[in-house]
Amino acid sequence: MRPRVGVWLFGARGSVATTTVAGAAALAHGAPPAGVVTAQPAFAGAGLAPIESLVFGGHDVIDTPLAKQVERLIAGGVLPAGLNALITAELAAAERNLVVLPVAATQAEAIRRMAEDLRAFRLRNDLDHVVAINVASTEPPAEVGFTELPELRAALDAGTPLPASCAAALAAFEAGASFIDFTPSTSIRPPVIREWAVERGLPFGGQDAKTGETLVKTVLAPMFTARSLPVHAWSGTNLLGGGDGATLADPRAAESKNVSKERGLSDLLGPDVAGQVHIDYVDPLGDWKTAWDHVLFSGFLGVRMTLQFTWQGCDSALAAPLVLDLARLSALALQRGHVGSMPFLGFYFKDPVDSTEHSLTVQYDELVKWVQAC
Amino acid sequence: MRPRVGVWLFGARGSVATTTVAGAAALAHGAPPAGVVTAQPAFAGAGLAPIESLVFGGHDVIDTPLAKQVERLIAGGVLPAGLNALITAELAAAERNLVVLPVAATQAEAIRRMAEDLRAFRLRNDLDHVVAINVASTEPPAEVGFTELPELRAALDAGTPLPASCAAALAAFEAGASFIDFTPSTSIRPPVIREWAVERGLPFGGQDAKTGETLVKTVLAPMFTARSLPVHAWSGTNLLGGGDGATLADPRAAESKNVSKERGLSDLLGPDVAGQVHIDYVDPLGDWKTAWDHVLFSGFLGVRMTLQFTWQGCDSALAAPLVLDLARLSALALQRGHVGSMPFLGFYFKDPVDSTEHSLTVQYDELVKWVQAC
Amino acid sequence: MRPRVGVWLFGARGSVATTTVAGAAALAHGAPPAGVVTAQPAFAGAGLAPIESLVFGGHDVIDTPLAKQVERLIAGGVLPAGLNALITAELAAAERNLVVLPVAATQAEAIRRMAEDLRAFRLRNDLDHVVAINVASTEPPAEVGFTELPELRAALDAGTPLPASCAAALAAFEAGASFIDFTPSTSIRPPVIREWAVERGLPFGGQDAKTGETLVKTVLAPMFTARSLPVHAWSGTNLLGGGDGATLADPRAAESKNVSKERGLSDLLGPDVAGQVHIDYVDPLGDWKTAWDHVLFSGFLGVRMTLQFTWQGCDSALAAPLVLDLARLSALALQRGHVGSMPFLGFYFKDPVDSTEHSLTVQYDELVKWVQAC
Amino acid sequence: MRPRVGVWLFGARGSVATTTVAGAAALAHGAPPAGVVTAQPAFAGAGLAPIESLVFGGHDVIDTPLAKQVERLIAGGVLPAGLNALITAELAAAERNLVVLPVAATQAEAIRRMAEDLRAFRLRNDLDHVVAINVASTEPPAEVGFTELPELRAALDAGTPLPASCAAALAAFEAGASFIDFTPSTSIRPPVIREWAVERGLPFGGQDAKTGETLVKTVLAPMFTARSLPVHAWSGTNLLGGGDGATLADPRAAESKNVSKERGLSDLLGPDVAGQVHIDYVDPLGDWKTAWDHVLFSGFLGVRMTLQFTWQGCDSALAAPLVLDLARLSALALQRGHVGSMPFLGFYFKDPVDSTEHSLTVQYDELVKWVQAC
Ligand SMILES: NC(=O)c1ccc[n+]([C@@H]2O[C@H](COP(=O)([O-])OP(=O)(O)OC[C@H]3O[C@@H](n4cnc5c(N)ncnc54)[C@H](O)[C@@H]3O)[C@@H](O)[C@H]2O)c1
Ligand SMILES: NC(=O)c1ccc[n+]([C@@H]2O[C@H](COP(=O)([O-])OP(=O)(O)OC[C@H]3O[C@@H](n4cnc5c(N)ncnc54)[C@H](O)[C@@H]3O)[C@@H](O)[C@H]2O)c1
Ligand SMILES: NC(=O)c1ccc[n+]([C@@H]2O[C@H](COP(=O)([O-])OP(=O)(O)OC[C@H]3O[C@@H](n4cnc5c(N)ncnc54)[C@H](O)[C@@H]3O)[C@@H](O)[C@H]2O)c1
Ligand SMILES: NC(=O)c1ccc[n+]([C@@H]2O[C@H](COP(=O)([O-])OP(=O)(O)OC[C@H]3O[C@@H](n4cnc5c(N)ncnc54)[C@H](O)[C@@H]3O)[C@@H](O)[C@H]2O)c1
């Protein structure tokens, strides 16, 4: 019998989370799995949990009903008109598993309560595996000073030393869940957090899903390399509205995003490429993003040429099928007893954990190879 | 001792040919090999002939001096100012090996004389291998009715049954040279022509180098496939001036180009993608090409999105280093005794001989694998 | 008391017509008049008929209910979700005034019956003025040989010598209505048709509304002129789906469109500008149009530069408010007793009747001047 | 007899100044006056000084020979190859009139010496009018606290209270020259500086020439207004290299530019338009600028649409003919005895002195009207 898989979303009432839950329900009603990579034949024999069997739950700091978020996303053209009527039952089921993020005097206590929420979710829904995915608002970068677990444990008992995303990761590990960071937040960056996962024998992965401009970059940059065409400058401007846009309007939060966005380019083309990346909040764009990139390169004997592209995408509609993929793949990793980082998921991320490979094609091959192994 | 390699160019006074000859000379004077793929470390151990050792010759129907063509290309910004003074000796050397295309009463006779020109080139320059590359003007598509060699031989004795590109290929084979078609002309398309090459024990490859819009397409299309994002329409407009543009302003010649341009997309994405490709002659663009592509795709639950790109390239500066690559790789094939089609050169072509693989990354891996074999 | 104005649409069930009727109803319910030029303060004092007082009717060759067309346009994102429920009454009222285009043995008889339909519309709705606007499918170009009215009348009695758009214009004139051609069809091009209008003492105008690429062109081209920057080439590609796109997929219909599209550019920049305009039918684009234009110009001492633009518009949503404008302005012309062509409406058209002025700013000033006159 | 006009350039060895001097010489040798607005027939009867009669001089802080700057601009594709040989005499003549910017203990003394340089230029070249134009590097914005002339004079005697551009303007006025600011620096912004000009009976104008992105904006924004299409967001990214780019890489200098860039848009479309403007220094772009603008607007019933444009221009080649225009027009103003600001030159500027009119067409009409007056 197929194992029952629960998907715990941090940021469970946001656009990405809502589109994920609504989309899984739509697939169960027969919508084609556009954008779902694990629906490809190459992934068929690996025993991945069927999407329609996934059970959703999660934490958020707001309590707007999922059904209301679905309506907002329909009005914004992200979800198809009429979907809400079709999936009322599924939304209600997920709604019952959503919990307001606990607040406590010490972070140790907060993590304990969060882990408790995950365990309750597992019990109530009779789940074999729980996979946690962070789709909460992007945090500003943070330095985590602790290098040893005991030191960290003492600090957690005394106050709130960690950013929320690290607490989320630890709560997942405490509840025996895997953890994926879909965002560029701190979460599993500190080695001490990764150590905690390993101690509990659990897998983790991330970070910052590549769904738009960066996705395109990671196929174009290898083209220039393969053809020995020197790239002199790569400049980009991203215009976005929505909740994510509003968060990134704060330059400190945008910093996290920029760091992970830039990583791929310098890994792929080297450090000497000029050019900046801008992220602009443009409220009237709603849930849509437009990115313009300008690449200045040269050919034979130094003659200068350019490639420009404009990407106009609906971020949540690009992200949600990847969240479903990552849920299925994390569950497989749990089932296979994988412990520690999952660099074979680099295909999904701007800043892949424990990997400097950014070429999409190479990453795809690595992913398929892992899935088809054993 | 390294074998001496001669490069015979059909269309030897055109922009691509002139840029190739001038560029090889510039590299000999220390210019960096931008755009030359075989200059990458991955190709280092295979014993490829050094670029500065290549000897150039060829046929053309015009007799404008190479030095004059170089001046025109400098004025057009294709070649760097001042290059002509630097490479006078190399241009003069190549000029001595250029021959006006012979005309004769029967094509058998014409081919005989052309082959004679190639043999004289080999003798005069003491060459171990001669590789022929077709960089002549694109022809309109042509049907070649013959299926058996004797039948074809009889027709050649009686008149001029074949397009010029087929005659060029046969002349190369008669002279013991390999043949690469850099254009989408008929040349090696008819099976009977390929049979001739095999009979002579020679390798051939092509067709239609991918240097711009199509190059970009063959990395972007696999991205959509890898991410399971359905592509609904892919439309493209190419604006180009120059000699190639003037040729393609003839809708019959453009047809050959369009066929090879479209091949990759339908092989990569399937036949159901809407959209047309236009090639417009815009004389004032000179040797420059601008291509705009518009891709309509959808993500999760059918939401429509677009990717557009604009490519502004100097065609000859993109083509010339590839001609150098193909010369070196063909010489290696000759040396290795390879007979028949060279599908492992698909990396370079819009419509690769005996291959339906169009993904640039996969093609790159196939190329490197072949080079590093034995 | 304000005169009652009826608007007769040829092509009354098409996208533009449906958006016009639905949009007028939406404005009556308080939607802001975005895109309606005559809602600007400069038009306030002229006694234009209020939009909410306009009465709609028309001919079409199909009988799909308006309400169904509205649903289709909502699904396509042209009209806002929920609009159909709000405007049921207005749609039903217009539906009662829609008539299937009469067919008859001779065109004289067909025109008589069409005019009868217009007269019945006037009587039934107690209208002071009827203004007719052609928003039917674009026809291929047609030569009309007749130069004298009696000759034409005889031909109409004997068969069907004229394209449908000419018959529509004559039916309007027979019923005492003004006539505007929103399309590039033949309609009022033949002098003999214009003579007919003058004989009846009626105004006419057109042709081919400028709503997208051409609109942008007519502000950009004067910029180059004003700054003495020579334009060498102007190339354009239009991608469009929808009913209009399907019609223009026929190269003969597209010819009419191309002719009117090119007119402005050569009037504005002279005949020596290179470049082509393409219109591609891309079915999956639905009611949306994307146009890309590439302008090659030069500055001081001949240095080459480029301007490119991409326009992504919803054609019907751009057209409908202009139909409302033209209805109001035609009614004003009728009221003022204007006879013959209306060149002061050039602001709205790619190929303005009796005018070679294409600069949008100049046209705007001419329009306002006419409205504010007397 | 035509009056002899001298043109004094602050920043006389920069790219714009060098292109101006070299370009005027090229015109004298028969190059067509592309980009020179005052070469249009509309300006013919006004008695403007012929371009080939203009005499150039100026201040700079560097002493790189003009001839060397010309070579750099030829290498960068700004000036045509071979021009230097043609115009050696003209460059040498201008070189003799270039002076290193004087340095002094007090700004009063510096201004005195600068004015002395201008007077010497006038005497040496037997000039009737001297027009000064500031094409020096953009300064950061500066607050000038003085409101009364005596107060300012006292401060100048005591130290260096003003930014360099204000000193340049005062030196021009002291020498009886008109002053135009081609940059967004402080120069004539403070009312007390303008008072000084009026006291001396001299005209002044500016600021910040519109040559690229802003130029396009000031024809596109009025299009949206004329058509009643609400603009929700206008975002722009400017990539530029060269000396100007290097200066603007300093965020404080960029601030001046951004302020004048944004002025037009809010004057044209109102304050509620979202979106940011970025200026990125991209060194490998050399003297070229690429700007991408994204405009989000809506049509009928709120449906969202976009217009994007990409401008690829050579800044100095766009600027230089305007400097020639402004020199001729300033000389005409001097001749006509015009005193104070010249708002009728708004056609040339992003932030026109004493004018809030930004529509290019209206500005053109105002300019022609002034030229043709009297
Ligand atoms: N959509 C994409 O294509 C994409 C790609 C890469 C990364 N991401 C990242 O995914 C995340 C979600 O994006 P979105 O568009 O859904 O944003 P959103 O603003 O719509 O949703 C974020 C949700 O997180 C909640 N939240 C905030 N702090 C929390 C906390 N400490 N614990 C639990 N919930 C919390 C918010 O209340 C909100 O409901 C962002 O960090 C974004 O950068 C998205
Ligand atoms: N530049 C690129 O990026 C690129 C890419 C793919 C294919 N190609 C193809 O390469 C070819 C050359 O392009 P180009 O820009 O140099 O064009 P070009 O017009 O400058 O040169 C073509 C030359 O071929 C000569 N020629 C014509 N017929 C001939 C014949 N029968 N035998 C010998 N010579 C003949 C012409 O006289 C001319 O000198 C074209 O077919 C083009 O389509 C170029
Ligand atoms: N939408 C724009 O921005 C725009 C701009 C300029 C011109 N136009 C023109 O407006 C017209 C309408 O465009 P649309 O998008 O509504 O097209 P559409 O195809 O949706 O509608 C055209 C309608 O005309 C009807 N029709 C065909 N022949 C007819 C006839 N002889 N008499 C009466 N009706 C007839 C068709 O049945 C259809 O319902 C087209 O000609 C188009 O080129 C549109
Ligand atoms: N090129 C355009 O399209 C354009 C448009 C609008 C404004 N501008 C402005 O024109 C100016 C010139 O641009 P550029 O491309 O020539 O820049 P540039 O850097 O090439 O030249 C500026 C010159 O000014 C000199 N300079 C600096 N401080 C000075 C001072 N106090 N007095 C005299 N000279 C001084 C510098 O040494 C340099 O030679 C810039 O301020 C730029 O922003 C240019």
Ligand code: NA
């Ligand atoms: Na093939």
Ligand code: NA
């Ligand atoms: Na006209």
